[in-house]
Amino acid sequence: MRCLMLEASSDHRRDATIGRRARPMLGTLVEISVDGVCHAQAFDAAFAAIEAVEATMSRWREHSDVTRLNRALPGEPVVVAPLTRRVLRLALRLHRASAGLFDCAIAGTLAHLAIGGDGRVTKREPLAIDLGGIAKGEAVDQAVGALRRAGVRRALVNAGGDLRAFGRGEFRVVLRDPHDPARRAAALCLNDAALASSSACYANAPGRSAIVDPRNGQPVLMRHGVTVMAPRCALADALTKVVAVSDDAHHPLLARFGAQAWIIH
Numbered sequence: 001m002r003c004l005m006l007e008a009s010s011d012h013r014r015d016a017t018i019g020r021r022a023r024p025m026l027g028t029l030v031e032i033s034v035d036g037v038c039h040a041q042a043f044d045a046a047f048a049a050i051e052a053v054e055a056t057m058s059r060w061r062e063h064s065d066v067t068r069l070n071r072a073l074p075g076e077p078v079v080v081a082p083l084t085r086r087v088l089r090l091a092l093r094l095h096r097a098s099a100g101l102f103d104c105a106i107a108g109t110l111a112h113l114a115i116g117g118d119g120r121v122t123k124r125e126p127l128a129i130d131l132g133g134i135a136k137g138e139a140v141d142q143a144v145g146a147l148r149r150a151g152v153r154r155a156l157v158n159a160g161g162d163l164r165a166f167g168r169g170e171f172r173v174v175l176r177d178p179h180d181p182a183r184r185a186a187a188l189c190l191n192d193a194a195l196a197s198s199s200a201c202y203a204n205a206p207g208r209s210a211i212v213d214p215r216n217g218q219p220v221l222m223r224h225g226v227t228v229m230a231p232r233c234a235l236a237d238a239l240t241k242v243v244a245v246s247d248d249a250h251h252p253l254l255a256r257f258g259a260q261a262w263i264i265h
Helices: 040-057 065-071 082-097 132-149 233-246 252-256
Strands: 004-006 018-025 028-035 105-107 113-115 120-123 155-159 162-166 171-176 184-190 193-198 208-213 218-221 225-230 260-264
Touching (some): 018 040, 040 082, 082 113, 082 132, 082 233, 082 252, 132 155, 132 233, 162 233, 233 260
Antiparallel strands (some): 018 028, 171 184, 208 218, 225 260
């Protein structure tokens, strides 16, 4: 579950025009804040980019790539969109680099997935996946790309705690206390970077997070918050799982991917 509160400020010019749009997407509220004059087409393009990720990678969509892959038999090749292949390749890379601490499989293990040079994806063994722990970050990254192509120079995209900022100046991000969400625990300055934050502050059972430990299949018991800053939101999103499972804010994988983490007690 996400537990993050955001405050955006334009510290390099006080008279900046801030445009904001928000839509319910990805199972949360996605907010886009743009510094400067921005046409509606730029917002529309960013939201469309997010929708494209959701349409191809949600396991709750009837005809998504993930649904078709989960239904396929072992050995049966599945043709997926280039964007889905991109995320699957990153997920496999992180799975291998973390010695299995990151695993978006909900049945079997991601190690049973093979991506061919022709773009076809095959399961070597029975396997079902849920890309929610990395695809939400990718959706934010895709929205950022759409805004940049539309000529936006400074903006922040926030998808319920998965967020990314770009352009001159800093955005101030305030983290909530994992034990008392009404209280502020820390503040960070985000500049041309992405951030993801997880905790169990809204879990039904105390401390029982939505993150599953791949080593035993059990929910990770979290009595703290985990925040990761990385160059891309997909990386930040996925690496929160590695930090949460390992309980190590200095895990070697962070430096390898240009990220840093904080555990908020």
